[in-house]
Amino acid sequence: MYKYRIRGGTAIEGEIAVSGAKNAALPIMAASILSGSESVLHNCPAISDVEKMKEILSGLGCRVKEAGETIIIDSSSLASCKINGSLMKSMRSSIFLAGPLLSRCGHVEIHEPGGCNIGKRPIDIHLDAFKKMGALCAFSEGRIILKAEKLKGAEINMPFPSVGATENIIAAAACAEGTTIIRGAAKEPEIVDMQDFLNGCGADVRGAGTDIIMIEGRHSLNGTTHRIIPDRIEAGTFLTLAAITGGQLCLRGAKASHLRAYIDVLKRAGCTVLEYDGSIEIKGPGRLKNIGFVETSGYPGFPTDLQSFAMVLAVFSEGTSCIRENVFERRFAIAKELNKMGAEIEIKSRDAIIKGGRKLRGNFLEATDLRGGAAITLAAIGAPGESIVSGIQYIDRGYSRFEEKLTQVGADIQRIESENGERKD
Ligand code: UD1
Numbered sequence: 001m002y003k004y005r006i007r008g009g010t011a012i013e014g015e016i017a018v019s020g021a022k023n024a025a026l027p028i029m030a031a032s033i034l035s036g037s038e039s040v041l042h043n044c045p046a047i048s049d050v051e052k053m054k055e056i057l058s059g060l061g062c063r064v065k066e067a068g069e070t071i072i073i074d075s076s077s078l079a080s081c082k083i084n085g086s087l088m089k090s091m092r093s094s095i096f097l098a099g100p101l102l103s104r105c106g107h108v109e110i111h112e113p114g115g116c117n118i119g120k121r122p123i124d125i126h127l128d129a130f131k132k133m134g135a136l137c138a139f140s141e142g143r144i145i146l147k148a149e150k151l152k153g154a155e156i157n158m159p160f161p162s163v164g165a166t167e168n169i170i171a172a173a174a175c176a177e178g179t180t181i182i183r184g185a186a187k188e189p190e191i192v193d194m195q196d197f198l199n200g201c202g203a204d205v206r207g208a209g210t211d212i213i214m215i216e217g218r219h220s221l222n223g224t225t226h227r228i229i230p231d232r233i234e235a236g237t238f239l240t241l242a243a244i245t246g247g248q249l250c251l252r253g254a255k256a257s258h259l260r261a262y263i264d265v266l267k268r269a270g271c272t273v274l275e276y277d278g279s280i281e282i283k284g285p286g287r288l289k290n291i292g293f294v295e296t297s298g299y300p301g302f303p304t305d306l307q308s309f310a311m312v313l314a315v316f317s318e319g320t321s322c323i324r325e326n327v328f329e330r331r332f333a334i335a336k337e338l339n340k341m342g343a344e345i346e347i348k349s350r351d352a353i354i355k356g357g358r359k360l361r362g363n364f365l366e367a368t369d370l371r372g373g374a375a376i377t378l379a380a381i382g383a384p385g386e387s388i389v390s391g392i393q394y395i396d397r398g399y400s401r402f403e404e405k406l407t408q409v410g411a412d413i414q415r416i417e418s419e420n421g422e423r424k425d
Pocket residue numbers: 022023024026092093120121122123124125126127160161162163164165186190304305327328329
């Protein structure tokens with residue numbers, strides 16, 4: 001196990017290259033098995049969730065190769081439709097394999113997927129959609145078994161715009177018999193990327209990015225070459241770093257149009273944000289203004305994955321801010337860690353009330369989820385004194401070369417080995 005040792009209060013300045021989006025790479029890697037041939041995916045992030053997806057795909061019989069940030073998946077040798085239970089439990093995104101495997105093999109065996117500890121994460125919307133498309137669903141000894149000789153197109157009305165379910169249904173429908181219409185679909189840019197990938201494979205998917213998506217099933221698909229979109233959440237992470245340190249950063253590869261809701265909040269807090277074609281520049285002010293009221297929702301609303309960063313922004317600002325979490329119920333875990341540093345955050349049900357302007361100092365901090373872990377790391381960089389952040393395996397799930405990128409722009413952060421019996425608090 002590793003942890004970060006951070007000496008906060010250093011000046012932040014420079015340039016960071018944003019990696020490919022985790023939330024686009026994972027469902028696209030899973031969907032690559034639909035074609036039964038080779039797909040080349042450029043700009044894949046070097047993160048542990050991608051490693052796990054590669055391991056799952058290899059376990060199913062696919063040949064997976066990589067060269068730098070390019071991953072090549074040849075699914076012509078797919079030999080199994082049973083996903084390894086412990087890998088499935090270690091990563092929520094393993095659920096993305098259900099639709100493609102069901103479509104390609106007519107049978108899939110999965111376990112309840114795992115993932116970050118941020119609240120209930122049921123998969124009922126995924127399963128109900130597969131059933132509507134003609135699949136039979138059975139539960140046996142902790143496994144979920146889905147069978148459908150040939151999936152059939154269907155009209156699916158989503159009870160909630162679930163990102164994962166939208167992607168799973170698109171993948172399942174790409175080679176189903178007839179037309180599938182998804183109403184109330186999620187509209188995230190990663191879904192548009194999935195559409196672009198599948199259409200490159202010869203699929204007919206239209207409407208991604210809107211709440212109605214139409215898929216004409218194709219008899220078969222071919223492989224393709226695709227470049228994964230930049231990670232808007234990673235970009236939002238580094239924007240926050242510049243904001244709370246009064247620093248200046250250029251984020252190469254970042255796409256401002258994917259970050260509209262967060263850029264609006266940063267500007268409200270007094271940051272100067274300049275948008276270019278292919279990069280974003282930010283300068284944090286001497287003193288951040290409070291962010292007022294922010295609530296999370298599906299795209300293009302304020303993303304739940306940036307909620308922890310908005311909280312850190314509010315902690316470093318003057319005055320009182322309120323953040324309402326509408327997507328995941330247990331996503332305020334970092335409030336306790338930030339309060340240890342001297343922040344004043346009160347949680348009332350789905351609201352976090354943050355009294356900014358308190359004097360912060362380094363402390364022993366614990367990451368318990370991916371985005372929260374990255375957010376407390378930023379707080380430690382922005383606060384004077386030394387901090388130790390444990391639980392950084394959560395951060396490794398979604399950030400490519402995190403401490404390397406942070407060091408490059410002036411942070412004093414080191415990955416060190418945990419010792420047994422060390423003090424945590
Ligand atoms: C994806 C993202 C994650 C992000 C989330 C919301 C990936 C790999 N992960 O996760 O980073 O935080 O979108 O933007 O893309 N729900 C149900 N039943 C279901 C599915 C979801 O009730 O069958 C509920 C969930 O409990 C949650 C909400 O819907 O409250 C949103 O979940 P969803 O959009 O499905 O998130 P994920 O796809 O898991």
